[in-house]
Amino acid sequence: MADGIKSLTKEDLVPRNADHIVHFVAPVVMVIASFLGYAVLPIGRNMILANLNSGLLYFFAAGSMVELAVFMAGWSSRSKYSLLGAMRAVAQMISYEIPLVLASVVVIMAVGSLSTVDIVNAQATYNHTLAHWFVFTPWGLTGFLLFMVAACAESNRSPFDLPEGESEIIAGYFIEYSGFKFALFFLAEYLGMIATSALAITLFLGGWSAPFSFLGFIPSWAWFFGKLLVIICTFIWVRGTFPRLRMDQLMGLAWKFMLPMTLWNLIVVGVWHFMAVGVVRWLVCAAMIVIPWMLLSRGLRQEKKLQVRTYRFAE
Amino acid sequence: MSPLTGCILLSALLFSIGLAGALTRRNAILVLIGIELMLNAANLNFIAFWRYGPNPAALTGIMFTIFSISIAAAEAAVGLGLILAIYRHQKTTDLDEMNSMKG
Amino acid sequence: MTALFLILAAMTIAGTAAAMSLRNAIHCILALTVGLVGFALLFLQLNAQFVGFTQVLVYVGAVAILAVFAIMMTRGDGSHPQPAFSKTWFVGGGIAAVVFAVLAWAILSHPAMGQVATEPAEITVNQIGDALMHRYVVPMEIMGLLLTAALIGAVVLAMPGKQEQP
Numbered sequence: 001m002a003d004g005i006k007s008l009t010k011e012d013l014v015p016r017n018a019d020h021i022v023h024f025v026a027p028v029v030m031v032i033a034s035f036l037g038y039a040v041l042p043i044g045r046n047m048i049l050a051n052l053n054s055g056l057l058y059f060f061a062a063g064s065m066v067e068l069a070v071f072m073a074g075w076s077s078r079s080k081y082s083l084l085g086a087m088r089a090v091a092q093m094i095s096y097e098i099p100l101v102l103a104s105v106v107v108i109m110a111v112g113s114l115s116t117v118d119i120v121n122a123q124a125t126y127n128h129t130l131a132h133w134f135v136f137t138p139w140g141l142t143g144f145l146l147f148m149v150a151a152c153a154e155s156n157r158s159p160f161d162l163p164e165g166e167s168e169i170i171a172g173y174f175i176e177y178s179g180f181k182f183a184l185f186f187l188a189e190y191l192g193m194i195a196t197s198a199l200a201i202t203l204f205l206g207g208w209s210a211p212f213s214f215l216g217f218i219p220s221w222a223w224f225f226g227k228l229l230v231i232i233c234t235f236i237w238v239r240g241t242f243p244r245l246r247m248d249q250l251m252g253l254a255w256k257f258m259l260p261m262t263l264w265n266l267i268v269v270g271v272w273h274f275m276a277v278g279v280v281r282w283l284v285c286a287a288m289i290v291i292p293w294m295l296l297s298r299g300l301r302q303e304k305k306l307q308v309r310t311y312r313f314a315e
Numbered sequence: 316m317s318p319l320t321g322c323i324l325l326s327a328l329l330f331s332i333g334l335a336g337a338l339t340r341r342n343a344i345l346v347l348i349g350i351e352l353m354l355n356a357a358n359l360n361f362i363a364f365w366r367y368g369p370n371p372a373a374l375t376g377i378m379f380t381i382f383s384i385s386i387a388a389a390e391a392a393v394g395l396g397l398i399l400a401i402y403r404h405q406k407t408t409d410l411d412e413m414n415s416m417k418g
Numbered sequence: 419m420t421a422l423f424l425i426l427a428a429m430t431i432a433g434t435a436a437a438m439s440l441r442n443a444i445h446c447i448l449a450l451t452v453g454l455v456g457f458a459l460l461f462l463q464l465n466a467q468f469v470g471f472t473q474v475l476v477y478v479g480a481v482a483i484l485a486v487f488a489i490m491m492t493r494g495d496g497s498h499p500q501p502a503f504s505k506t507w508f509v510g511g512g513i514a515a516v517v518f519a520v521l522a523w524a525i526l527s528h529p530a531m532g533q534v535a536t537e538p539a540e541i542t543v544n545q546i547g548d549a550l551m552h553r554y555v556v557p558m559e560i561m562g563l564l565l566t567a568a569l570i571g572a573v574v575l576a577m578p579g580k581q582e583q584p
Contacts, residue, residue, distance in 0.1 A: 022448065054543045057471040064479025068451060071486055075444060087490070090483060097479070114543050318423070322464070323525050325427045329434055331518035336438030338510025339503045344488050345438070345446055351481065352434055352450075355457050358469075366464040371539030374549045378557075380461075380469050381546075384476050385561050389568035391481045395488040396575035402492045403578065410504065 022076035027177065027184035030069035034191035036062035040116050041198045044208045044221035048117060055116040056108065059199060060101055063154075066192065067093045073177070073185070088247070093154055095254040100150040100196075102262035106143045106269045107134055107203045120207030129213050133206040138286040139269045142293075144204040146262055148231075151196035153254070155189060157235060159242035160250060197231040198224075256300055264292050322363035330356035343401070343408045347394045354387045426463060430456030443489045451482045465538045468546055 040055035042048040074086020134140030153160035208220035333352030365376025433453025461470035
């Protein structure tokens, strides 16, 4: 907080060669795009800004504007480092947007609605004492894990923070920004992280609903913010734990592992939908996920034989 | 002037802007963008006729627009791929300089 | 003809006109996104929520980024200046002006334009999904095939050929 206020008073430096208008507009667009997504997130029972009929689509549409803002920031600075950072960031965000969206499609299939309110309402029912959260189903758990990895990459957090890898390209696309504009980028990064975490809670962790029916006396918004706090702490914990990925590992993870798994998850949720309720359904779906998961990760590992690395440079 | 007339006039103007861009720009990528704009203007027509037409429950305009958007996306991907392939051969995206068919 | 419609129309026209006339190709794409967002807002104003959001997702999120990447890869970002318009620009501009004049004349002289429905139709995503899965299922399957073909085709086209490897 003090840092944010301090940054207001700092000098605002703009490089002489920079494209002044685009350089100014980029952080503004980024913050606006990050704020737009919050309109459709229910933070408690009947606590939502806009219950849109196609709420999830709206969230992803708002999120896709961030990519353009990142590119504007990197390009307008006219610096090689910031341009490289922006290209990395945009390529990464586009690649991980596909698993992010596909991982949430399973929930849409199960609920039959794009409205975030309907999605939470479908999870806020109780079977004996346990809630119907989607994370308690095999496909829901898989979807949740894939969604969290994609969300981590989407918000450029460590271990997916190549766009701002200090050791290679100093600070990425916002290297030429200073003062308040830099604070805006920082704000936008955290806003994006909180928004995707809140979406993960809405989709898989039952939104504002309590996990057990006897805990229903605690207010709904307290549940929501409690879950949000846990997820944000996990993000920070992951950031401190894992080393940074290499660029080819990053792209390989998105296209060779996460994309096939999310597509397979769609088939599993279809099977789940048409089988009778019971333990058998749970076991069959779990087997349908675990076996391809093992085969896919084994297959990918065998591909990596030790060999002399060849480098290909951009033309 | 009724709202429908306004929408259709606007769409005609946007179509002409896209056409002018596609016919006059030298950069091949911007020519492609001009074509995209023309497609978008047509989409606006579909939506306007759906909204103000006699039978909105039939959803025909919406469906046509959805299909048109997906075709436009496919067209953009293939078109930009072609431009990249040409650039690799000729080292230019200037349409006035792309005057030989020999690779 | 509300004030909202006029503002959105002005935004869309300004964005697209700038996209087609600016010198720097990257500026053109950025202006284009303003125009595309204007299109999306126009769709929203005409009660087509689903199409409006799809427009933003597809055009701003994918097509504009793709075009920007293509411009960077072909070095068209203003570092090698070339004239923006072709030598025969007046012919193209003239054709566009004539097309607009004919279209406007046809629109304004058509008698059916005055008779419009005033009640907006409330369309939910469920209805769109039902229509896609029942009445329009064949076009949707063909679209899926087309998109797959386009994906593979674009990859094959953009991949550097073997003989060109240094």
